[in-house]
Amino acid sequence: MHIEVEELAKEFGATTALLPVSVSIPSGALIALLGPSGSGKTTLLRILGGLEFPTSGRVLFDGQDATGLSVQERRAGFVFQHYALFKHMTVFENIAYGLRARPKSSRPTAPEIDRRVNKLLGLIQLPDIGGRYPAQLSGGQRQRVALARALAIEPRMLLLDEPFGALDARVRKELRTGLREIHDQTGLTTIFVTHDQDEAMELADLVVVMSMGRIEQVGTPKEIRGRPATRFVAEFIDA
Amino acid sequence: MVDLVLSPADPSRLAKPARRPAGRSVTSEPVWLRITLICLSLALLTVLLFAPLLAVFAQALQEGIGSALESLADPDAHSAIRLTLITAAFAVPLNAVFGLAAAWAIAKFDFRGKAFLITLIDLPFSVSPVVAGLCFVLLFGANSGIGGWFVANGIPIVFAVPGIVLATMFVTFPFVARELIPIMEEQGRAEEEAALTLGASGWRMFRTVTLPNVRWALLYGVLLCNARAMGEFGAVAVVSGRIRGETTTMPLMIEMFYNEYMPVAAFTLAALLALLGLVTLAAKSLLEWRHGGELAAAARRH
Numbered sequence: 001m002h003i004e005v006e007e008l009a010k011e012f013g014a015t016t017a018l019l020p021v022s023v024s025i026p027s028g029a030l031i032a033l034l035g036p037s038g039s040g041k042t043t044l045l046r047i048l049g050g051l052e053f054p055t056s057g058r059v060l061f062d063g064q065d066a067t068g069l070s071v072q073e074r075r076a077g078f079v080f081q082h083y084a085l086f087k088h089m090t091v092f093e094n095i096a097y098g099l100r101a102r103p104k105s106s107r108p109t110a111p112e113i114d115r116r117v118n119k120l121l122g123l124i125q126l127p128d129i130g131g132r133y134p135a136q137l138s139g140g141q142r143q144r145v146a147l148a149r150a151l152a153i154e155p156r157m158l159l160l161d162e163p164f165g166a167l168d169a170r171v172r173k174e175l176r177t178g179l180r181e182i183h184d185q186t187g188l189t190t191i192f193v194t195h196d197q198d199e200a201m202e203l204a205d206l207v208v209v210m211s212m213g214r215i216e217q218v219g220t221p222k223e224i225r226g227r228p229a230t231r232f233v234a235e236f237i238d239a
Numbered sequence: 240m241v242d243l244v245l246s247p248a249d250p251s252r253l254a255k256p257a258r259r260p261a262g263r264s265v266t267s268e269p270v271w272l273r274i275t276l277i278c279l280s281l282a283l284l285t286v287l288l289f290a291p292l293l294a295v296f297a298q299a300l301q302e303g304i305g306s307a308l309e310s311l312a313d314p315d316a317h318s319a320i321r322l323t324l325i326t327a328a329f330a331v332p333l334n335a336v337f338g339l340a341a342a343w344a345i346a347k348f349d350f351r352g353k354a355f356l357i358t359l360i361d362l363p364f365s366v367s368p369v370v371a372g373l374c375f376v377l378l379f380g381a382n383s384g385i386g387g388w389f390v391a392n393g394i395p396i397v398f399a400v401p402g403i404v405l406a407t408m409f410v411t412f413p414f415v416a417r418e419l420i421p422i423m424e425e426q427g428r429a430e431e432e433a434a435l436t437l438g439a440s441g442w443r444m445f446r447t448v449t450l451p452n453v454r455w456a457l458l459y460g461v462l463l464c465n466a467r468a469m470g471e472f473g474a475v476a477v478v479s480g481r482i483r484g485e486t487t488t489m490p491l492m493i494e495m496f497y498n499e500y501m502p503v504a505a506f507t508l509a510a511l512l513a514l515l516g517l518v519t520l521a522a523k524s525l526l527e528w529r530h531g532g533e534l535a536a537a538a539r540r541h
Contacts, residue, residue, distance in 0.1 A: 051432055071435045078436040084429035088451045097447075098437035153437055 001062050001156045001189050002027040003048065008057035010043050017043040019213040020057060025206070027062075030183050031191045032200035035210035036236070041193045042161055044210070048191065049159045050074040061156065077150030077188070079160040083142045085134040091145050092117055092130035098153035120148040123182065140171040147182065158183070160192035164199060176203050197237050201225070209233050295513055298506035310504035311511070318484045319492035319508070325400065326475075326488060327468045330407040334468075335461050338415025343449070345416075346423030347431070360416050363409055371409050372477025375402055398480035403488065406474035411464045418460030422453055455530040459523060466519040470512065 033041035050071035124144040217229040228234035496505035
């Protein structure tokens with residue numbers, strides 16, 4: 001799905017989280033929102049997912065105005081920073097949650113839910129953990145379950161908030177490849193937030209560099225390395 | 240105090256230093272002091288808690304179990320037990336719902352006047368129940384506008400069951416909300432947001448994510464609320480008018496029996512009330528033992 005952000009701004013009371021920003025995200029791309037904390041990258045992601053509403057500006061999904069669309073109507077697969085798995089449910093129930101939450105008319109049958117959950121467990125290469133609880137999983141496993149749960153609703157896009165932030169360096173490398181593979185298999189427009197420039201440069205097709213509520217530069221990792229548009233970008237990717 | 244002695248010494252402190260005898264942590268006191276403090280606490284516990292409780296049961300059974308049971312068959316005692324159970328049956332579920340709603344609003348949303356609302360919830364803890372009872376009498380008594388209207392329409396509030404339920408609800412209001420607020424604050428909004436992004440409606444999110452996450456704390460709050468609701472004396476004494484056999488709850492009836500030199504009846508009813516409290520306490524301990532971790536966040540605030 002093609003996403004168009006037009007002059008989007010967000011204020012929380014007196015503080016401005018996002019100045020009017022515009023960016024065009026091509027369908028099927030893997031995008032990194034890169035910037036230090038407080039740069040507005042998570043706010044932008046949450047607005048796209050329908051968890052915050054902008055003060056002004058528009059969001060277009062495939063040319064259709066989606067600014068006022070409720071979080072449920074957006075069908076955005078969202079992976080939270082600390083995964084937000086439902087602690088009191090098994091992995092299977094976590095992944096099945098979105099399917100079971102559908103209205104009766106479009107809800108898959110129990111065997112169909114079973115089949116889809118198992119397929120997703122295969123996709124994240126953890127076929128045997130359906131009966132476990134989140135507390136019994138490692139950090140990396142939790143992240144992949146959160147990914148499977150988000151994919152279960154057949155989302156129109158995948159949004160990830162610091163998906164590797166809570167993991168140690170080795171697991172992080174492994175899961176980067178995992179995310180790339182899942183993106184390539186599903187073909188979903190995927191946007192992830194990160195403050196780690198290596199991660200953004202290595203993984204993304206297109207990097208959006210942000211600072212203090214502004215978009216500093218949008219470009220391929222090569223362009224950003226080769227021709228940083230502002231002093232901030234040059235310093236940030238050097239660090 | 241007891242905790243300090245029983246908790247195992249921190250292993251990192253055990254490794255060294257040379258002059259400290261093994262098995263002793265920096266934070267523990269010399270042996271003689273520990274023993275003195277433990278004995279002092281035990282003595283206080285015995286005098287203040289165990290002895291009175293034993294005395295109640297001993298007094299109730301002084302003429303044998305037969306006459307104790309006989310005193311419970313008294314119609315006034317019967318009516319008091321029934322009224323107490325009815326009051327709790329109304330006040331506790333209502334306070335559970337209000338407490339849950341208040342805790343949710345406070346823990347998960349930011350709004351103007353939040354601090355004021357928290358203070359308001361704590362009000363029953365700081366206002367004397369007798370004062371609360373008097374307020375209800377002034378507000379809903381037959382001489383007031385509202386009270387007059389209710390009386391004219393055949394639903395007297397003061398000196399009747401509705402007043403008793405209202406007064407009990409006022410006194411026990413903070414228990415559920417106070418128990419839930421810290422737990423809900425600690426859990427944050429992420430899981431609820433996740434449910435919404437997965438397509439769940441607000442109600443479904445509440446039912447499948449919010450409620451299961453606080454279920455043990457909620458039950459714990461309800462148990463505390465129930466114990467207090469059954470035992471409430473001051474506020475109920477004022478609003479009920481103490482009409483024998485009609486608006487007399489168990490605590491009021493106990494006092495009446497006692498003042499009328501009917502010790503067996505008074506202490507048997509008291510023992511029953513204490514027993515109801517002990518059952519609640521046992522249920523609470525069982526919960527703590529099974530779900531200690533989840534309740535710890537709330538316990539820290541008490």
